[in-house]
Amino acid sequence: MSWLGQFFGKKETSSSVAKKRLQMVLVHDRNDISPGLLELIKDDIIQVIVRHLAIDPTSVVVNLNQDGPNSFLVAEIPLPGNSSR
Amino acid sequence: MSAKVITVTSGKGGVGKTTISANLATALAMLGKRVVAIDADIGLRNLDVVMGLENRIVYDLVDVVEGRCRLRQAMIKDKRQPELYLIPAAQTRDKMAVSPSDMILVCDQLRPEIDYILIDSPAGIERGFRNAIAPADQVLVVTNPEVSSVRDADRIIGLIEAEEKGPAHLIINRLKPEMVARGDMLSIADVLDILAIPLIGIIPEDENILVSTNQGMPLVMSSTNGVSASQAFRNVALRLTGQDVPFMDFSQKPGLRGWLKNLIGGR
Numbered sequence A: 001m002s003w004l005g006q007f008f009g010k011k012e013t014s015s016s017v018a019k020k021r022l023q024m025v026l027v028h029d030r031n032d033i034s035p036g037l038l039e040l041i042k043d044d045i046i047q048v049i050v051r052h053l054a055i056d057p058t059s060v061v062v063n064l065n066q067d068g069p070n071s072f073l074v075a076e077i078p079l080p081g082n083s084s085r
Numbered sequence B: 001m002s003a004k005v006i007t008v009t010s011g012k013g014g015v016g017k018t019t020i021s022a023n024l025a026t027a028l029a030m031l032g033k034r035v036v037a038i039d040a041d042i043g044l045r046n047l048d049v050v051m052g053l054e055n056r057i058v059y060d061l062v063d064v065v066e067g068r069c070r071l072r073q074a075m076i077k078d079k080r081q082p083e084l085y086l087i088p089a090a091q092t093r094d095k096m097a098v099s100p101s102d103m104i105l106v107c108d109q110l111r112p113e114i115d116y117i118l119i120d121s122p123a124g125i126e127r128g129f130r131n132a133i134a135p136a137d138q139v140l141v142v143t144n145p146e147v148s149s150v151r152d153a154d155r156i157i158g159l160i161e162a163e164e165k166g167p168a169h170l171i172i173n174r175l176k177p178e179m180v181a182r183g184d185m186l187s188i189a190d191v192l193d194i195l196a197i198p199l200i201g202i203i204p205e206d207e208n209i210l211v212s213t214n215q216g217m218p219l220v221m222s223s224t225n226g227v228s229a230s231q232a233f234r235n236v237a238l239r240l241t242g243q244d245v246p247f248m249d250f251s252q253k254p255g256l257r258g259w260l261k262n263l264i265g266g267r
């Protein structure tokens, strides 16, 4: 959406919402990984990491991404501490 | 010459398989091809009424498979096209009455004398679907430009590939160009982006389809030209014969409102 569109408060079209939702649901369908399974995997990852690092469990994000024909399991785990040097 | 077997399937029900099967079979017959349409939707037959042949049924596919009649006896000749036949499904049996190897056998018997065999598949991913794709040389997947239909199409496309019947070809049915222009319907590009299989047909929403179904006369037989479902069916039939036919242009000219919308950053 352009800045002008934003300025006029133009909403996202329902077809682009549909497309995004379809893309999301199909990555799960194609890999036979339910959102529930993803939650379980996330919990396990957190358990392993907290044994070594003092991370914030609530900030961990685990997602499925698709890039062309390939799917990826992507975990984002923000590290604690003063990384802002 | 040996027939090409084309199966029309979908994941979700009610997306237009039977309508498309009847119209493609008729359109191919109108091109002078010898065509047999087989209704593989056992227990829920409909291809007979859409083709207007319901009053001529004596034997059906299950009678053939179970040896109660010869294949020829179950082939109903069309009223208008001299080289078009229908093998109806049984109405009072279930899908287990026919097996994938039965379907292969029936098609192999037909192949030497026929140019195209069109199989109307039931919806779903079970036995009826497996029966319908077993003899297929080419599989057409029908979807509507709508979330649940596209999702189920994706599932069926995967199964077709797993059965080594791919790549399936896509028919997008019931497109409403004015809704696409408004941004309220998935576009052809959106659907192709998601499903990533070759496109073979775009059929617009057309109320004449209901009229022709009421009368039991496939729409392709009436001679509407221009941007119509009838012309779209004929184009798919030509593509099936190997001709390179450009896709119709459904894009809507934006009116003043559309133009303004574009100006302020629509797509």
Ligand SMILES: Nc1ncnc2c1ncn2[C@@H]1O[C@H](COP(=O)(O)OP(=O)(O)OP(=O)(O)O)[C@@H](O)[C@H]1O
Residues within 6 Å of the ligand: B010, B012, B013, B014, B015, B016, B017, B018, B019, B020, B041, B046, B121, B122, B123, B173, B174, B175, B203, B204, B205, B206, B207, B209, B210, B213, B229
């Ligand atoms: N392009 C179209 N424009 C308008 N109506 C359509 C179009 N295509 C199909 N229809 C209508 O949609 C309904 C369902 O079509 P049809 O019976 O062909 O679907 P199907 O996929 O065979 O269904 P099922 O899964 O139950 O076998 C019918 O009433 C038909 O007339």
Ligand SMILES: [Mg+2]
Residues within 6 Å of the ligand: B017, B018, B019, B041, B046, B120, B121, B122
């Ligand atoms: Mg049907």
